[in-house]
Amino acid sequence: MDSSNTRLPAHRRQRILSELDSKGAVRVEELGRLFSVSEMTVRRDLDALEAEGLLERTHGGALPLRHVHRERVFREKDHEQREAKESIALLAASLIPEGETVLVNSGSTTRLVIRHLARRPDLRIITNNMAAVAELPETVAAEVLLIGGRYRPESGCAVGEWALRLLEDLAPARAILGADGISLKAGLSSPVPEEAALTRRMIEIVNSVDVVADSAKVGRVCPFRIGPLESVSRIISDSDTWAPEFREAGVTVVVPEELALSPSPQNPGGMPGSF
Amino acid sequence: MDSSNTRLPAHRRQRILSELDSKGAVRVEELGRLFSVSEMTVRRDLDALEAEGLLERTHGGALPLRHVHRERVFREKDHEQREAKESIALLAASLIPEGETVLVNSGSTTRLVIRHLARRPDLRIITNNMAAVAELPETVAAEVLLIGGRYRPESGCAVGEWALRLLEDLAPARAILGADGISLKAGLSSPVPEEAALTRRMIEIVNSVDVVADSAKVGRVCPFRIGPLESVSRIISDSDTWAPEFREAGVTVVVPEELALSPSPQNPGGMPGSF
DNA sequence: CATATTTTGTTCGTTTTTGTTCTTTTTATC
DNA sequence: GATAAAAAGAACAAAAACGAACAAAATATG
Numbered sequence: 001m002d003s004s005n006t007r008l009p010a011h012r013r014q015r016i017l018s019e020l021d022s023k024g025a026v027r028v029e030e031l032g033r034l035f036s037v038s039e040m041t042v043r044r045d046l047d048a049l050e051a052e053g054l055l056e057r058t059h060g061g062a063l064p065l066r067h068v069h070r071e072r073v074f075r076e077k078d079h080e081q082r083e084a085k086e087s088i089a090l091l092a093a094s095l096i097p098e099g100e101t102v103l104v105n106s107g108s109t110t111r112l113v114i115r116h117l118a119r120r121p122d123l124r125i126i127t128n129n130m131a132a133v134a135e136l137p138e139t140v141a142a143e144v145l146l147i148g149g150r151y152r153p154e155s156g157c158a159v160g161e162w163a164l165r166l167l168e169d170l171a172p173a174r175a176i177l178g179a180d181g182i183s184l185k186a187g188l189s190s191p192v193p194e195e196a197a198l199t200r201r202m203i204e205i206v207n208s209v210d211v212v213a214d215s216a217k218v219g220r221v222c223p224f225r226i227g228p229l230e231s232v233s234r235i236i237s238d239s240d241t242w243a244p245e246f247r248e249a250g251v252t253v254v255v256p257e258e259l260a261l262s263p264s265p266q267n268p269g270g271m272p273g274s275f
Numbered sequence: 276m277d278s279s280n281t282r283l284p285a286h287r288r289q290r291i292l293s294e295l296d297s298k299g300a301v302r303v304e305e306l307g308r309l310f311s312v313s314e315m316t317v318r319r320d321l322d323a324l325e326a327e328g329l330l331e332r333t334h335g336g337a338l339p340l341r342h343v344h345r346e347r348v349f350r351e352k353d354h355e356q357r358e359a360k361e362s363i364a365l366l367a368a369s370l371i372p373e374g375e376t377v378l379v380n381s382g383s384t385t386r387l388v389i390r391h392l393a394r395r396p397d398l399r400i401i402t403n404n405m406a407a408v409a410e411l412p413e414t415v416a417a418e419v420l421l422i423g424g425r426y427r428p429e430s431g432c433a434v435g436e437w438a439l440r441l442l443e444d445l446a447p448a449r450a451i452l453g454a455d456g457i458s459l460k461a462g463l464s465s466p467v468p469e470e471a472a473l474t475r476r477m478i479e480i481v482n483s484v485d486v487v488a489d490s491a492k493v494g495r496v497c498p499f500r501i502g503p504l505e506s507v508s509r510i511i512s513d514s515d516t517w518a519p520e521f522r523e524a525g526v527t528v529v530v531p532e533e534l535a536l537s538p539s540p541q542n543p544g545g546m547p548g549s550f
Numbered sequence: 551c552a553t554a555t556t557t558t559g560t561t562c563g564t565t566t567t568t569g570t571t572c573t574t575t576t577t578a579t580c
Numbered sequence: 581g582a583t584a585a586a587a588a589g590a591a592c593a594a595a596a597a598c599g600a601a602c603a604a605a606a607t608a609t610g
Binding site: 006007008009010011014130131133134135136137138139140143144145146147148149150151153154156158162163166 | 299300301302331333334335336338405406408409410411412413414415418419420421422423424425426428429431433437441
């Protein structure tokens, strides 16, 4: 894979950065093995990158600089179910047809979704998820529209009256939404009233709703109701042991294995180079 | 393969560029072998292409410009004049009276200003500077309102028609603004037309404008004009060797030393724990 | 054809990068 | 706290890449 180009020191450092971006953390030993260089060289690379303000050095490796402040929160939400969320996000993004405008709400799963969507030059992303947008590389291909409003530092997104009003001007075709609670009877729910209100409004203005959620969220009910299950077109998750009842209720449930077994009709071999 | 045409220097250089485009990086030794020319020749080619602004030279080879671009921007803006910017930001924030609503635009200096302002529970911050807001800790004390719009990844802020329209609903008392160019004759200017337009509108809707800028920006004129110097109430900077002419023109110039010598009347021992 | 110009190759001293060895510091574990 | 393991840092040597200068070759120009 890293045939000849990686021998270029500058290129290796760039790849360290992108490795950091995708993995969330890098280790010296791991990078040395990946690039076939000594650990001393990796250390010198990391030191140089830190001096340039591009990462945060730690014992044994490095962390991205962007989230040093919210490290604790990110760590919990981020590492919990990280792999599940990553595969869900990749799948959800691949299900979006070419040229669409997609509305995306706040949350750590949708953050990963945005990361994938942003690489596609054919898409337009509308979101209140500032944390997700702020961490995107300069090389964003998609057009990104930000919904303003009151900033909620706990989730890194915009909420409130202002955000709700802004949604009135929009009528995108589809939405990819995260929800902390998904239940047959209670539908979608959130622990934060303002985010529930905003997500509810998002559902109202689009034609098609994809919900992304790891299986831990299924069956959970949070205090603030977003809306009933009928408004959901598809649920994209990492397992479908719970799916039969949902499918009976008329919701399509998609899991990564399905994609691997049979090519998705929505995306017949589409955009292979984009991911 | 590269039989006849490659013998022409111009063609070889074009092929170097396409090689760079497909591979993501090129090495001197590799190109020398590919074109059967000496490494010295390749080096001269790469130097020429760099002089034309078509690639970025590195040790052992070259990288495409776009990859390096984001790093360069971030690194330079962040580290250049870092100390100066930090002291300017602290001073600018301390000059804001209690209970105000402050409008802040994009930029690396204003990012530091926002960091300071955010610790004060008495303030309300309105900004399009997503990069600044996204890096705030969870413990933000101030209320933060985000101006939405089209996201510009190069500067991590929102711009465009939508952002301009949002400003129409607002009438905050004051603004703290960054500008890449400040000149006696040309006034404030920016290298990005959309950011210039947004900053211009911000100036129009407030009563009082504080401009934060390190001294390197004074005397510089960027291609896109924001507005005349008359619209500026104060310039907060790290040195005032250039200040006399500006003071004659009716602009107050504030530098950190002044704060150290005589306590600011606007902030009589106020909020000592906040900084 | 002769001459000027450009392009290329070679040599050699200098700088950058890398790996190794050894010591010091940090981290984990009891 | 004490101890062992892992990682980091310092210092040195080897290798790779660079740049300057000059000579040779190719190309253009009269």
